[in-house]
Amino acid sequence: MRKSVExxxxxxxxLCQDLFKIYKIADLEVVALRGLDLKVETGEIMGIxxxxxxxxxxxxxILAGYDSPSAGNVTxxxxxxxxxxxxxxxxxxxxxxxxxxxxxxxxxxxxxSALENVELPxxxxxxxxxxxxxxxxxxxxxxxxxxxxxxxxxxxxxGEQQRVAIAVALANRPPLLLADEPTGELDDYTAGQVLxxxxxxNREFGTTxxxxxxxxxxxxxxxxxxxxxxxxxxxxxxxRVSFKPTESERQEEEVMEELILVDGSGRVQIPKEFLDSLxxxxxxxxxxxxxxxxxxxxxxRP
Ligand SMILES: Nc1ncnc2c1ncn2[C@@H]1O[C@H](COP(=O)(O)OP(=O)(O)O)[C@@H](O)[C@H]1O
Ligand SMILES: [Mg+2]
Numbered sequence: 001m002r003k004s005v006e007x008x009x010x011x012x013x014x015l016c017q018d019l020f021k022i023y024k025i026a027d028l029e030v031v032a033l034r035g036l037d038l039k040v041e042t043g044e045i046m047g048i049x050x051x052x053x054x055x056x057x058x059x060x061x062i063l064a065g066y067d068s069p070s071a072g073n074v075t076x077x078x079x080x081x082x083x084x085x086x087x088x089x090x091x092x093x094x095x096x097x098x099x100x101x102x103x104x105x106x107x108x109x110x111x112x113s114a115l116e117n118v119e120l121p122x123x124x125x126x127x128x129x130x131x132x133x134x135x136x137x138x139x140x141x142x143x144x145x146x147x148x149x150x151x152x153x154x155x156x157x158x159g160e161q162q163r164v165a166i167a168v169a170l171a172n173r174p175p176l177l178l179a180d181e182p183t184g185e186l187d188d189y190t191a192g193q194v195l196x197x198x199x200x201x202n203r204e205f206g207t208t209x210x211x212x213x214x215x216x217x218x219x220x221x222x223x224x225x226x227x228x229x230x231x232x233x234x235x236x237x238x239x240r241v242s243f244k245p246t247e248s249e250r251q252e253e254e255v256m257e258e259l260i261l262v263d264g265s266g267r268v269q270i271p272k273e274f275l276d277s278l279x280x281x282x283x284x285x286x287x288x289x290x291x292x293x294x295x296x297x298x299x300x301r302p
Contacts, residue, residue, distance in 0.1 A: 010041070010042070011078065012039040012040055012041050012042075013040055013041060013042040013043075013044070013076065013077055013175075013176070013208050014038065014039065014040035014063060014074075014075075014076050014176070014208070014210070015038075015039055015073070015074070015075045015076075016036055016037060016038040016039075016059070016062075016063075016072065016073070016074045017037055017072055017073040017074075017264065018035050018036070018037065018071070018072040018073070018263075018264065019033045019035070019036040019037075019038075019059070019062070019069045019071070019072035019073075019074060020033055020034060020035060020036075020069060020070045020071040020072050021033040021055070021058050021062065021067070021069050021070050021231075022070045031231060032055045032058040032231055033055045033058055033059060033062075033069065033072075033231040033232070034230065034231040034232050035072075035231075035232055035263065035267075036055070036059065036072070036228070036231060036232050036233055037232075037233055037261070037263045037264060038059070038226065038233055040208060040210060041208075042175075042206075042208055043202070043206045043207075043208055044202075044208055044209075044223060045198065045199060045202040045208075045209040045211070045221075045222045045223060046209070046210060046211070046222050046223060046224050046225065046226065047210075047211045047212075047213060047218040047219060047221075047222045047224070047225035047226070048060075048210060048211070048212045048213070048225070048226050048227075048228060049212075049213055049214060049215070049216055049218065049225055049226075049227050049228070050214070050227055050228035050229060051214065051229075052214065054228045054229055054230060054231065055228055055230075055231040055232075056180070056181075056212045056228055057180055057212065058231075059212075059228070060099075060178050060180050060210070060212055062074060062081070063076060063081075063097070063176075063178055063210070064093065064097050064099050064178055065081060065084075065089050065092045065093045065096075065097065066093075068081070068082060069082070076092075076096065076097075076176060077096065077175060077176070079092065079096070094121070094124060094125050094172060095125065095172050095174060096174050096175060096176060097174050097176045097177070097178055098166075098168075098169030098170055098171075098172075098174040098176070098177045098178070098207075099169055099177075099178050099179075099180070100162070100165050100166060100169050100177070100178070100179040100180065100182045101165075101180055101182075102180055102181035102182065102184040102185060103185070104153075104158050104161040104162055104165065104185055105153070105161075107161065107162070107164075107165035107168060107169075108153040108161060108164060108165060108168065109153075110152065110153055110154060111152065112152065113149065113150050113151060113152055114140060114145055114148055114149050114150070114151055114152075114153075114156070114164045114167075115133075115136055115137070115140065115149040115150065117153075117164060117167075117168050118136040118139055118140060118164065118167045118168050118171050119132050119133065119136045119171070120168070120171075121168060121171040121172050122135065122136070122171050122172060125172055135171070136167075136171065137149070139167040139170050139171065140164070140167050142167070142170075142200075142201075142204070143163040143164070143166050143167045143197060144163065144197075145160060145163050145164055145167065148160060148164075157190075158185055158186050158190065159186055159190035159193060159194060162182055162183070162186065162194050163194070163197060165182070166182075166194075166197060166198065166201065170201065170205070170207070173205070174207070175206075175207060175208060176207070176208045176209075176210070177198070177201065177202075177207050177208070177209045177210070178210050178212075179198065179209070179210070179211045179212065180212045181212055181213055181214065182194055182198070182211065182213075183195060183213065183215065184213070184214075191215070192221075195211070195218060195221040196221065198211060198221075199221055199222075209222075216237075219237050219239065219256065220239075223238070223239065224236055224237065224238045224239070225237045225238075226261070229269055232263075232269065233261050233263075234260070234261060234269040235258055235259060235260050235261060235269075236258070236259045236261055237256055237257070237258055237259075238256070238257045238259065239254055239255075239256060239257075240254070240255050240256075240257050241253070241254055241255075242254075242255050270295070278295075278296070278297050279297055280295070280297050280298075283298045284296060284297060284298060285297070285298060285300065285301065285302065287302045289302070
């Protein structure tokens with residue numbers, strides 16, 4: 001008899017469980033994240049979409065170690081982000097994550113050349129000059145900016161600035177790259193190029209990449225996209241290749257799948273359109289029918 005091997009799920013690289021973030025301004029409380037769950041595997045490239053104000057930047061800032069949640073758990077690469085000393089947080093930010101902001105101007109220092117901008121984070125971590133220089137040139141080649149290394153940001157286009165920003169974020173070879181609307185200020189064509197570049201980085205270095213955007217077309221460039229609604233992950237969009245039989249041969253076809261996310265407590269977010277069209281307000285009837293879960297307005301009985 002074959003011995004059964006116990007299967008163990010690999011630890012996700014990023015794990016958020018029931019995250020809450022409450023901002024307090026004077027007497028006012030803003031709940032930016034309300035019980036958010038998220039798993040991202042090592043080496044994955046994925047997108048996060050959601051309307052403005054849905055909590056995307058809040059989540060990314062927490063993952064980057066810039067901010068901490070009000071409640072919940074968050075681990076990155078096995079590190080508990082809620083239990084780090086100030087020193088550990090500094091180390092984490094320098095070595096473990098690269099961050100790209102939407103505002104092209106925020107990513108680069110205006111008085112430094114592209115090369116100097118990329119060298120700066122390596123100076124902070126104390127890499128020797130020669131190595132620093134070599135590595136900066138190498139990364140700038142990778143982002144196809146090898147011909148613009150002496151230019152200061154004001155001499156570069158928006159797309160070029162974001163390429164250099166990616167190089168800066170990669171300077172210390174972080175295993176995690178976070179991009180907060182990196183294409184928000186770019187035209188569609190340039191945006192596509194920057195997203196392709198993030199894809200290359202993911203393949204080339206095995207960097208785990210999380211891209212926040214309000215552009216749903218990002219789904220074509222990544223393996224899956226998770227949508228955040230009101231501070232909570234609600235649905236996931238996945239690309240799947242299916243085979244469509246034709247007369248002569250099998251043809252590959254890409255289909256988009258939308259899956260609803262069920263959190264650790266069994267909660268789901270029912271799309272507002274569904275609730276509105278069935279006029280479901282505060283109560284509904286739920287039943288199991290032929291292996292399906294059915295939801296009906298209160299007035300209707302199964
Ligand atoms: N520093 C802050 N202080 C107070 N409220 C904030 C702060 N940052 C974000 N918020 C609020 O939290 C909510 C989520 O914001 P944010 O994470 O920036 O959303 P998104 O990036 O999806 O547009 C919004 O209501 C926003 O106004
Ligand atoms: Mg934002």
